[in-house]
Amino acid sequence: MSDYPQQHSEPATAYHKSGDAxxxxxxxxQQYETVRNAHETELIEDYVELIGDLLRHRxxxxxxxxxxxxxxxxxxxxxxxxxxxxxxxxxxxxxxxxFLTEEGQKMAEISRTRHNVVLHFLRALGVDDSTARIDAEGxxxxxxxxxxxxxxxxxxxxxx
Amino acid sequence: MSDYPQQHSEPATAYHKSGDAxxxxxxxxQQYETVRNAHETELIEDYVELIGDLLRHRxxxxxxxxxxxxxxxxxxxxxxxxxxxxxxxxxxxxxxxxFLTEEGQKMAEISRTRHNVVLHFLRALGVDDSTARIDAEGxxxxxxxxxxxxxxxxxxxxxx
DNA sequence: CAAACAATTTAGCCTTGGCTAACAATCTTC
DNA sequence: GAAGATTGTTAGCCAAGGCTAAATTGTTTG
Ligand SMILES: [Mn+2]
Ligand SMILES: [Mn+2]
Ligand SMILES: [Mn+2]
Ligand SMILES: [Mn+2]
Numbered sequence: 001m002s003d004y005p006q007q008h009s010e011p012a013t014a015y016h017k018s019g020d021a022x023x024x025x026x027x028x029x030q031q032y033e034t035v036r037n038a039h040e041t042e043l044i045e046d047y048v049e050l051i052g053d054l055l056r057h058r059x060x061x062x063x064x065x066x067x068x069x070x071x072x073x074x075x076x077x078x079x080x081x082x083x084x085x086x087x088x089x090x091x092x093x094x095x096x097x098x099f100l101t102e103e104g105q106k107m108a109e110i111s112r113t114r115h116n117v118v119l120h121f122l123r124a125l126g127v128d129d130s131t132a133r134i135d136a137e138g139x140x141x142x143x144x145x146x147x148x149x150x151x152x153x154x155x156x157x158x159x160x
Numbered sequence: 161m162s163d164y165p166q167q168h169s170e171p172a173t174a175y176h177k178s179g180d181a182x183x184x185x186x187x188x189x190q191q192y193e194t195v196r197n198a199h200e201t202e203l204i205e206d207y208v209e210l211i212g213d214l215l216r217h218r219x220x221x222x223x224x225x226x227x228x229x230x231x232x233x234x235x236x237x238x239x240x241x242x243x244x245x246x247x248x249x250x251x252x253x254x255x256x257x258x259f260l261t262e263e264g265q266k267m268a269e270i271s272r273t274r275h276n277v278v279l280h281f282l283r284a285l286g287v288d289d290s291t292a293r294i295d296a297e298g299x300x301x302x303x304x305x306x307x308x309x310x311x312x313x314x315x316x317x318x319x320x
Numbered sequence: 321c322a323a324a325c326a327a328t329t330t331a332g333c334c335t336t337g338g339c340t341a342a343c344a345a346t347c348t349t350c
Numbered sequence: 351g352a353a354g355a356t357t358g359t360t361a362g363c364c365a366a367g368g369c370t371a372a373a374t375t376g377t378t379t380g
Binding site for chain 2: 021053127
Binding site: 200203232233235236239240243254255 | 336337338339340341344345346
């Protein structure tokens with residue numbers, strides 16, 4: 001919920017003139033709050049998902065691979081791994097491959113599934129593969145469970 | 161493009177075992193880069209869009225209204241307005257309503273249009289209004305022009 | 321087995337986007 | 351027109367997520 005006591009400022013009534021009206025303040029506020037919350041976990045999820053993918057496809061997940069695939073410096077990855085460690089999502093011995101904890105595996109699984117639903121939905125919609133991959137990488141973190149379910153249903157019905 | 165010289169680490173070949181394979185490193189890197197770029201302009205776009213909406217629906221855009229609708233402190237808004245000013249997107253006299261520059265109006269228009277395409281698309285898909293609004297607020301910044309065009313076409317064909 | 325190379329870590333810097341607390345200006349109301 | 355309420359600004363704090371440069375550890379190879 002939004003802290004910050006509701007201030008007066010805006011007139012309460014909305015005699016609407018043009019196009020779509022503004023949503024009520026509380027609802028509008030919730031939109032932005034939800035986005036801010038998503039952005040807090042977004043990067044974490046991408047790291048965990050990528051580590052899981054590297055483990056499943058390559059057998060190991062090295063910091064250098066992550067840096068390459070994320071197009072980010074190795075220092076950035078190293079710092080992030082410390083954070084993932086503190087969050088109890090990965091285990092890592094210095095200079096060795098990373099592994100996911102129980103909790104990390106759960107998060108990776110959830111993220112991967114959700115990512116795939118969005119990707120396959122975009123393709124079913126008619127978006128080309130390369131564009132679908134790019135858009136899905138960002139969209140995935142902002143799709144609610146409700147919308148996700150609808151996307152999945154759509155995809156199933158639109159594949160021959 | 162990605163800086164950081166490509167390192168060796170990963171084996172080049174991919175004899176694929178389970179599910180979807182990992183995309184080639186360069187493509188994968190571009191996914192994350194595009195997301196990072198989107199996140200750089202996202203908040204700016206939301207502010208400018210909101211200021212435009214307040215101007216069109218209320219006739220003025222006060223810092224307090226923005227703070228209320230964003231569910232954020234007035235100090236945060238005040239700081240952000242200074243930035244928007246420096247970016248040449250808004251004009252503001254202290255303690256007065258904000259206005260958009262030419263450039264600001266252009267950005268507001270583009271953002272509003274894109275936001276609406278995504279919102280109407282989600283509703284056409286069958287997502288309830290309140291969920292659609294929340295999801296659209298985040299998704300809008302991660303939808304490419306190509307996908308946007310497809311969404312628009314879909315929406316037109318699916319409204320009675 | 322010593323060099324050279326590759327991978328990882330650490331230290332220190334920067335920007336963004338939040339916050340609170342204190343102060344300043346404006347508006348409203350009596 | 352002063353008091354009180356509302357609005358706006360400023361200062362200073364913090365965490366996240368980037369970066370570079372330098373130091374360290376592992377690995378490969380002549
Ligand atoms: Mn993902
Ligand atoms: Mn992602
Ligand atoms: Mn996002
Ligand atoms: Mn938005």
